[in-house]
Amino acid sequence: MTQPVANCPNCGAKIVFRWPGCVQTTCEYCRSILVRTDLDLKKVGQVADLPPDSSPIQLNTEGAYRNKAFVVAGRILYEYGQGGWNEWHLVMNDGTSAWLSDAQNEFALSVVAKAPNLPAAGQVHVGEQFSWNNQSYTVSVITPARYRGVEGELPFQYWDKTEVTFVDLRSETTKFATLDYSDPEATLYLGEFVDFDGLKLKNLRNFEGW
Amino acid sequence: MNSGAPPLSGPPKPQAKALNCPACGTSITLRSFGQAETVVCGSCHSILDAKDPNLAILQKFEQATRDVRPLIPLGTRGKLRGTDYEVIGFQRRKTTVDEITFYWHEYLLFNPYKGFRYLSEYNGHWNDISICKQLPLVEGTFSAAPGSGANYLGEQYKHFQTCAASTDFVLGEFPWQVRVGESASVTDYVHPPRVLSSEELNKEVTWSIGEYLYGREIWEAFRLPDSPPEAQGVYENQPSPVGIDLKNLWLTFAGFAVFLVVLMVGFDVISKKEPVLHETYQLNRADTRGEVSFVTDVFELTGRTSNVKVKTYSPVNNHWIYVNYALINHDTGEAWDFGREVSYYQGYDSDGSWSEGKQNDEVVIPSVPAGHYYFRIEPEADPTLPGIPYTPYTVDVRRDVPVAGIYGIAFIILLVPPLIISLRSYSFERTRWEESDHPPTPILQPSSSEDDS
Numbered sequence: 001m002t003q004p005v006a007n008c009p010n011c012g013a014k015i016v017f018r019w020p021g022c023v024q025t026t027c028e029y030c031r032s033i034l035v036r037t038d039l040d041l042k043k044v045g046q047v048a049d050l051p052p053d054s055s056p057i058q059l060n061t062e063g064a065y066r067n068k069a070f071v072v073a074g075r076i077l078y079e080y081g082q083g084g085w086n087e088w089h090l091v092m093n094d095g096t097s098a099w100l101s102d103a104q105n106e107f108a109l110s111v112v113a114k115a116p117n118l119p120a121a122g123q124v125h126v127g128e129q130f131s132w133n134n135q136s137y138t139v140s141v142i143t144p145a146r147y148r149g150v151e152g153e154l155p156f157q158y159w160d161k162t163e164v165t166f167v168d169l170r171s172e173t174t175k176f177a178t179l180d181y182s183d184p185e186a187t188l189y190l191g192e193f194v195d196f197d198g199l200k201l202k203n204l205r206n207f208e209g210w
Numbered sequence: 211m212n213s214g215a216p217p218l219s220g221p222p223k224p225q226a227k228a229l230n231c232p233a234c235g236t237s238i239t240l241r242s243f244g245q246a247e248t249v250v251c252g253s254c255h256s257i258l259d260a261k262d263p264n265l266a267i268l269q270k271f272e273q274a275t276r277d278v279r280p281l282i283p284l285g286t287r288g289k290l291r292g293t294d295y296e297v298i299g300f301q302r303r304k305t306t307v308d309e310i311t312f313y314w315h316e317y318l319l320f321n322p323y324k325g326f327r328y329l330s331e332y333n334g335h336w337n338d339i340s341i342c343k344q345l346p347l348v349e350g351t352f353s354a355a356p357g358s359g360a361n362y363l364g365e366q367y368k369h370f371q372t373c374a375a376s377t378d379f380v381l382g383e384f385p386w387q388v389r390v391g392e393s394a395s396v397t398d399y400v401h402p403p404r405v406l407s408s409e410e411l412n413k414e415v416t417w418s419i420g421e422y423l424y425g426r427e428i429w430e431a432f433r434l435p436d437s438p439p440e441a442q443g444v445y446e447n448q449p450s451p452v453g454i455d456l457k458n459l460w461l462t463f464a465g466f467a468v469f470l471v472v473l474m475v476g477f478d479v480i481s482k483k484e485p486v487l488h489e490t491y492q493l494n495r496a497d498t499r500g501e502v503s504f505v506t507d508v509f510e511l512t513g514r515t516s517n518v519k520v521k522t523y524s525p526v527n528n529h530w531i532y533v534n535y536a537l538i539n540h541d542t543g544e545a546w547d548f549g550r551e552v553s554y555y556q557g558y559d560s561d562g563s564w565s566e567g568k569q570n571d572e573v574v575i576p577s578v579p580a581g582h583y584y585f586r587i588e589p590e591a592d593p594t595l596p597g598i599p600y601t602p603y604t605v606d607v608r609r610d611v612p613v614a615g616i617y618g619i620a621f622i623i624l625l626v627p628p629l630i631i632s633l634r635s636y637s638f639e640r641t642r643w644e645e646s647d648h649p650p651t652p653i654l655q656p657s658s659s660e661d662d663s
Contacts, residue, residue, distance in 0.1 A: 051244075052243075052244040053244060054242065054243035054244040054245045054322065056322055056323045081387075082247065082385075082386055082387065083245070083247055083261075083385060083386075104245055104325060104326060104385050105245075105321075105322075105323070105324060105325020105326065106325060106341065106343075126413075138345070140345070140415075141414060170344075170345040171344075171345065172344060172345050172346075172347050173344055174343050174344050193343040193344070196323060196324055196325070204323065207243060207322040207323075208225040208226065209225075209226065210294070210321070210322050210323075
């Protein structure tokens with residue numbers, strides 16, 4: 001795998017990409033949000049101080065899902081009425097992206113899915129049923145969330161958000177779906193709840209006293 | 211993956227945070243590394259906003275419930291199902307049914323890697339509870355209807371109870387906005403030792419799955435001093451002390467019963483049922499000169515050591531005959547002495563016809579070795595009976611006959627354990643369901659004088 005190297009246009013620090021598909025990254029020294037162009041990196045913003053975080057996962061945490069190794073390359077942080085959660089950007093060993101959400105240590109892994117006729121924001125209600133990939137899902141909760149920041153490498157540009165609506169759908173299996181209204185058009189993520197131990201995570205954070 | 215990425219300085223190691231209560235100044239420790247939404251001051255019991263650096267007061271403590279003490283002190287660490295957990299929160303909850311208030315306690319456990327888990331305690335009964343990862347399937351439109359239930363991970367749960375649970379007392383920190391006085395609708399479905407609960411608050415439903423634990427398991431896990439409070443009564447998802455699956459038990463019993471039938475048929479097939487003697491004699495009742503005994507011819511009993519069946523038939527009518535037998539081994543002199551009575555009475559009275567006794571009698575002598583044998587027979591009858599002075603009687607002797615009786619006895623002996631276990635289980639289940647929304651109908655009409663407490 002190639003390891004493109006560049007310098008932060010803001011502070012000059014070396015930026016090493018863990019993943020060639022990376023579209024956006026953050027400088028870990030000056031916290032500039034950097035977007036890759038054909039030629040170089042462009043600073044598009046600055047990450048405010050991230051709120052104190054208690055996730056056991058961090059950048060470079062490694063694990064495996066369905067016999068595919070992955071490494072944590074980045075994350076998006078959100079807050080809502082009942083606390084915050086992380087969407088960790090996983091780079092699988094086949095080069096694809098996946099998302100590991102960690103809300104109070106409840107872990108769920110999902111990947112983006114294509115489906116026609118996704119409902120527009122504000123046209124979904126709790127209890128509504130949908131069927132994707134021969135699996136039926138029921139809308140369980142609609143969460144207005146607040147974008148709190150980004151870290152590391154992401155597969156798309158994501159930095160100028162404020163309010164983002166998420167529609168969570170559950171099934172009678174461990175499978176779940178999320179409709180992400182970060183953009184005017186909904187993005188569908190399909191995935192399943194996963195067990196912490198099952199992910200065989202390495203390089204986790206250390207907690208004082210644990 | 212290539213590990214050529216630069217070493218990250220990374221955020222500092224999260225540490226348990228020490229703060230002070232804005233209401234009373236007592237120091238407060240946040241144990242869940244920023245996961246807490248609210249924290250309760252252990253001294254003045256104010257509920258504080260754990261997300262606020264100044265710990266803004268969300269709710270002041272009003273009631274005098276300071277006597278409520280968690281059985282597991284906050285900050286205690288223990289190993290539950292192989293994972294270390296720290297007790298970080300405690301709440302007492304209550305529900306009122308028929309003007310009686312029931313209290314139970316919930317402990318919030320935390321591990322920075324594995325997240326949250328709960329313990330609940332009611333009257334010495336404990337449950338290990340975690341949030342469901344899958345959505346249970348509720349059957350029936352009206353969830354509190356008798357016989358309604360839910361299906362979770364392919365297992366069927368029966369509706370036990372729906373109640374309004376309100377938080378009465380809180381201590382420590384919680385990853386959600388906790389308030390004293392807040393009421394949720396809690397529905398429990400049971401499949402001992404598990405309980406499936408739905409908790410509805412502000413239209414949001416949370417499902418959790420609990421497994422029954424004994425107090426001593428909690429005491430061991432958290433290395434608590436003394437002994438746990440004794441469990442009182444039967445709890446909704448307490449495993450039956452019978453500890454045996456009744457279906458399997460009765461299947462095992464059925465297996466044994468089939469085995470008995472096979473044994474019976476098998477022995478019936480291999481039994482020789484060999485006739486060795488069949489003679490009809492006349493007893494002269496008038497002959498009262500004493501000694502009327504005689505011996506039969508010698509006959510041979512062959513094969514393995516086995517039984518001998520002696521049938522006595524006499525056409526007596528309102529009369530009796532008593533026959534003293536001795537089966538004597540011609541070679542060794544060993545003898546089996548026994549007496550048989552044949553009597554038959556019948557007649558008419560105000561109730562119609564009646565009869566008593568039989569004209570037939572049979573007896574089985576077990577374990578008679580092969581050899582040469584003869585009978586000594588000594589019959590008796592009522593000498594004063596009028597009519598023909600002779601009473602005929604027939605003696606029929608067979609070697610190696612199947613005996614059905616012992617199978618019946620074996621069947622009954624086999625029946626006893628499953629029957630006792632089933633009765634115990636039945637009574638335990640009745641006690642369990644008496645506390646539910648669907649109490650069993652009383653076996654007996656309640657009597658006014660008896661008090662079963």
